[in-house]
Amino acid sequence: MTICAFRGEFLSVARDPLRDPASVRHEVDGLLVVEDGIIAARGAYADLVDRFADVPIETLPGLIVPGFVDAHVHYPQMDKIASHGEQLLDWLDRHIFPAEKAFANKAHASSVAEAFLDELLRNGTTSALVYPTVHEVSVDALFEAALARDMRIISGKVLMDLGPDGLSDTLASGRAETEALIRRWRGRGRLGYAVTPRFALASSDVQLADAGALLADNPGILMHTHLAENVREVSAVAARFADSLDYLDAYDRFGLVTSRSVFAHGVHLPDRACARLAETGAGIAVCPSSNLFLGSGFFHFAQADRHGVKLGLGTDIGAGTTFSMLHTAGLAYQAGLAREYPLDPFRALWLATGGSAALLHIEDKIGALEVGQEADFVVLDDASTPLLARRTAGVPLAARLFALQILGDDRAVRRTYIMGNLAWDRDA
Numbered sequence: 001m002t003i004c005a006f007r008g009e010f011l012s013v014a015r016d017p018l019r020d021p022a023s024v025r026h027e028v029d030g031l032l033v034v035e036d037g038i039i040a041a042r043g044a045y046a047d048l049v050d051r052f053a054d055v056p057i058e059t060l061p062g063l064i065v066p067g068f069v070d071a072h073v074h075y076p077q078m079d080k081i082a083s084h085g086e087q088l089l090d091w092l093d094r095h096i097f098p099a100e101k102a103f104a105n106k107a108h109a110s111s112v113a114e115a116f117l118d119e120l121l122r123n124g125t126t127s128a129l130v131y132p133t134v135h136e137v138s139v140d141a142l143f144e145a146a147l148a149r150d151m152r153i154i155s156g157k158v159l160m161d162l163g164p165d166g167l168s169d170t171l172a173s174g175r176a177e178t179e180a181l182i183r184r185w186r187g188r189g190r191l192g193y194a195v196t197p198r199f200a201l202a203s204s205d206v207q208l209a210d211a212g213a214l215l216a217d218n219p220g221i222l223m224h225t226h227l228a229e230n231v232r233e234v235s236a237v238a239a240r241f242a243d244s245l246d247y248l249d250a251y252d253r254f255g256l257v258t259s260r261s262v263f264a265h266g267v268h269l270p271d272r273a274c275a276r277l278a279e280t281g282a283g284i285a286v287c288p289s290s291n292l293f294l295g296s297g298f299f300h301f302a303q304a305d306r307h308g309v310k311l312g313l314g315t316d317i318g319a320g321t322t323f324s325m326l327h328t329a330g331l332a333y334q335a336g337l338a339r340e341y342p343l344d345p346f347r348a349l350w351l352a353t354g355g356s357a358a359l360l361h362i363e364d365k366i367g368a369l370e371v372g373q374e375a376d377f378v379v380l381d382d383a384s385t386p387l388l389a390r391r392t393a394g395v396p397l398a399a400r401l402f403a404l405q406i407l408g409d410d411r412a413v414r415r416t417y418i419m420g421n422l423a424w425d426r427d428a
């Protein structure tokens with residue numbers, strides 16, 4: 001048994017502060033005791049120090065928050081960030097599909113997966129729900145790299161039997177490879193599986209129905225796909241699924257709308273779809289940087305809240321333009337304000353940690369630095385640039401946190417810890 005403790009300033013938000021303001025937890029001088037990677041105690045240093053007098057204590061400089069949870073990101077797209085000129089459907093055809101074809105090669109997939117996970121850690125992201133490609137080996141490459149880093153990564157082979165040449169599967173191969181991957185990876189390390197139809201337009205009706213069957217037959221796994229991202233995409237879905245009530249209903253008819261369903265975007269949804277999401281317990285990974293980059297629109301926070309839709313936050317690399325969940329939280333504020341919704345900085349932190357964890361059904365394990373949770377955390381530096389230092393000096397906590405979200409990025413991540421072990425050190 002190994003036991004150690006960290007002293008410093010702690011901040012976490014365990015539940016949606018919109019509904020439970022008391023969920024914001026802050027210790028100016030706190031102590032976090034970690035036993036074999038699990039949090040054994042947390043509280044004010046003065047209250048705990050006598051109880052743990054024999055435990056070695058490391059003092060951490062900065063604001064310590066839970067490791068960030070990226071609820072929607074594509075690892076094979078990281079080298080296509082900043083591809084110019086098109087909205088979603090043309091951007092996929094011109095930039096993304098050609099790049100994804102290379103992931104049939106395991107060595108290529110492994111080298112990108114290693115770089116991707118390093119970039120997550122450099123940005124303080126310790127858990128993520130990740131798109132690979134249609135290729136079975138692209139999942140193996142990611143899971144192998146995540147297992148070596150002991151990271152909490154959820155992924156699953158992309159299903160797309162209507163995909164372009166060189167990037168499509170079939171009903172039979174999609175099912176066989178999904179089942180093989182679940183058998184191979186289930187229960188290993190901190191990994192999880194998600195049935196991952198690319199989006200409604202990329203799969204046949206029979207494959208969408210089969211994805212619903214895979215979800216029903218494998219309790220404990222997630223379903224991960226895209227929903228109502230871009231205006232032209234929404235029109236194309238309405239044309240193909242003409243008898244569906246709306247985009248969400250096209251998935252619903254195939255059994256894909258459940259409490260274990262995670263939908264990226266949801267920018268263009270009617271009230272009926274929001275009500276149905278809330279009724280089923282399905283949720284949305286809000287991806288503001290991607291929505292801005294592809295000209296998709298601004299997420300409607302007020303509408304989602306009115307219906308009680310479960311929310312998390314995602315970068316959606318490579319349509320997203322930053323790996324930083326801090327910066328993404330700041331962009332969520334700006335997207336919200338475009339629809340007259342001033343997102344609270346504590347709620348933005350919750351979306352990037354505990355909210356995304358709940359969306360991914362891992363909130364019992366991570367996201368709030370509570371006793372019994374895994375000790376994944378980040379040490380933030382609120383003086384990482386001269387401007388940030390000026391803006392955060394002597395201001396209240398909410399203003400400091402908001403400045404970190406608006407001005408902060410990877411430079412503000414001093415250290416990242418996985419299960420109590422140092423996984424990234426900016427100053428090393």
Ligand SMILES: [Zn+2]
Binds near residue numbers: 072073074226264316
């Ligand atoms: Zn995406």
